[in-house]
Amino acid sequence: MRDRTTLVMIGVVLLLAGLAWSRGGWELAGSGLRTGLWTLVRMSPLLVAAFLIAGLIQIFLTQENVSRWLGAESGWRGILLACASGSLVPGGPFIYYPIAATLFHAGASLGVVVAFVSAKNLWPLVRLPLEFALLGPRLTLIRLAATLFIPPLLGFLTQGLLARHGETIRERLKP
Amino acid sequence: MNLATLTMVVLAAALWTYARWRGDGSHWRGFLRGLSTLRNTLPLLVLAFIVVGYATVLVPESGLPERMGPASGGKGLLLALGIGTLIPGGPYVALPLISTLNELGIGLGATLALINGWAGLSLLHVAWEIRYLGWRFTAVRWTLMMFSLLLIGYLAQVIFERSL
Numbered sequence: 001m002r003d004r005t006t007l008v009m010i011g012v013v014l015l016l017a018g019l020a021w022s023r024g025g026w027e028l029a030g031s032g033l034r035t036g037l038w039t040l041v042r043m044s045p046l047l048v049a050a051f052l053i054a055g056l057i058q059i060f061l062t063q064e065n066v067s068r069w070l071g072a073e074s075g076w077r078g079i080l081l082a083c084a085s086g087s088l089v090p091g092g093p094f095i096y097y098p099i100a101a102t103l104f105h106a107g108a109s110l111g112v113v114v115a116f117v118s119a120k121n122l123w124p125l126v127r128l129p130l131e132f133a134l135l136g137p138r139l140t141l142i143r144l145a146a147t148l149f150i151p152p153l154l155g156f157l158t159q160g161l162l163a164r165h166g167e168t169i170r171e172r173l174k175p
Numbered sequence: 176m177n178l179a180t181l182t183m184v185v186l187a188a189a190l191w192t193y194a195r196w197r198g199d200g201s202h203w204r205g206f207l208r209g210l211s212t213l214r215n216t217l218p219l220l221v222l223a224f225i226v227v228g229y230a231t232v233l234v235p236e237s238g239l240p241e242r243m244g245p246a247s248g249g250k251g252l253l254l255a256l257g258i259g260t261l262i263p264g265g266p267y268v269a270l271p272l273i274s275t276l277n278e279l280g281i282g283l284g285a286t287l288a289l290i291n292g293w294a295g296l297s298l299l300h301v302a303w304e305i306r307y308l309g310w311r312f313t314a315v316r317w318t319l320m321m322f323s324l325l326l327i328g329y330l331a332q333v334i335f336e337r338s339l
Contacts, residue, residue: 028232031232036227037224037228039224040220046179055205055208055210058208059194059205093300097304100307104312118320127266134274168311173309
C-alpha cells in the first residue's frame with residue numbers, strides 16, 4: 001500500500017516538475033523543488049517531536065483496550081463512549097473498520113457504530129501531533145473546535161432517525 | 176525555536192518521562208516505534224514536501240485560491256470538499272498540501288472542508304467501509320457527514336470570513 005502511494009507521489013512530483021518547467025523553465029522547476037525541500041528542513045524538529053509523540057501514544061493504547069472500553073454500552077452513554085474510543089483507537093482503515101464491524105455484529109447500535117467511525121476519522125488522537133506540526137496550532141484548534149460536536153451529533157441523529165433500520169443493515173451484513 | 180515546536184518538544188518529553196516512570200520499557204518501545212514510523216515515512220515525506228514546493232509556485236496562477244477563497248461561497252465549499260475526498264495518502268501527504276493552499280489564500284471555510292473531506296469522506300477508505308459495514312451503512316454515514324461538514328465550512332465562512 002505504502003509502495004503504491006510512493007509510486008503515485010513520484011508520478012505527481014514528475015508531473016508538477018514538468019508543468020513548472022513548461023511554465024517557467026528550469027528556474028521555476030528548481031524553485032519549486034528548493035521551496036519544498038527547504039520547508040521540510042525547516043519543519044524537521046517539529047516532525048521528529050510529532051513522530052515521537054505518535055509512537056508513545058501508540059504504545060499506551062492498544063486495540064484490545066479500546067474494544068474492551070466500548071463493550072456492549074448503548075444509548076447516549078454508548079455513543080459518547082464510542083466517540084472516545086474512536087478517537088483513541090490506533091491504526092488505519094484496515095484496523096478500525098474490522099473493529100467497527102465486530103462491534104456492530106456484537107450488538108452495538110447503528111448510532112454507536114456511526115459515532116465510532118466518525119470520531120476515528122475526525123478526532124484521531126494519534127494524528128493530532130502531526131496535525132499540530134503540519135497545519136499549525138491555529139488551524140488545528142479551529143478544526144477540532146468546529147468538528148467537536150460532529151461524531152456525537154451523527155451518532156444521536158442516526159439513533160433518533162434511523163434506529164429501526166439498524167437491524168436490517170445488521171442482518172444484510174451477515175455472511 | 177517557535178511556540179509550536181517548543182510545545183511539541185515539551186509534550187514529547189512529558190510523555191517519554193511518563194513512559195519511563197511506568198518502568199515497563201514502554202519509553203524505549205515508544206521511541207523506537209516513532210523512529211521506525213519516521214524512517215518508513217521519510218521517502219513519502221520528502222515527496223510530499225516537494226509537491227508542497229511545486230504547489231507554492233504553481234497554485235497562485237491557477238486561480239484555485241480565488242475559486243476557494245473567502246468569497247467563494249457554497250461553490251468553493253463543494254469544490255474544497257470534493258478535492259478533499261480525492262486527496263490520496265496519509266497525513267504526511269495531505270496536511271502539508273492543505274496547509275500550503277491555506278497560506279496561498281484559500282478561505283478558512285474551504286480549508287476546513289478540505290481537511291474534513293480528506294479525513295471524514297476519503298474515497299480511498301470507502302472500499303474498506305463498504306467491505307466491512309456494507310453500502311447501506313456507508314450511505315447513512317456519508318450523507319450525514321457530508322451535510323455536517325458543509326455546515327461547518329459555511330459557519331466558518333460566515334463567522335470568520337465575512338467579518339474580516
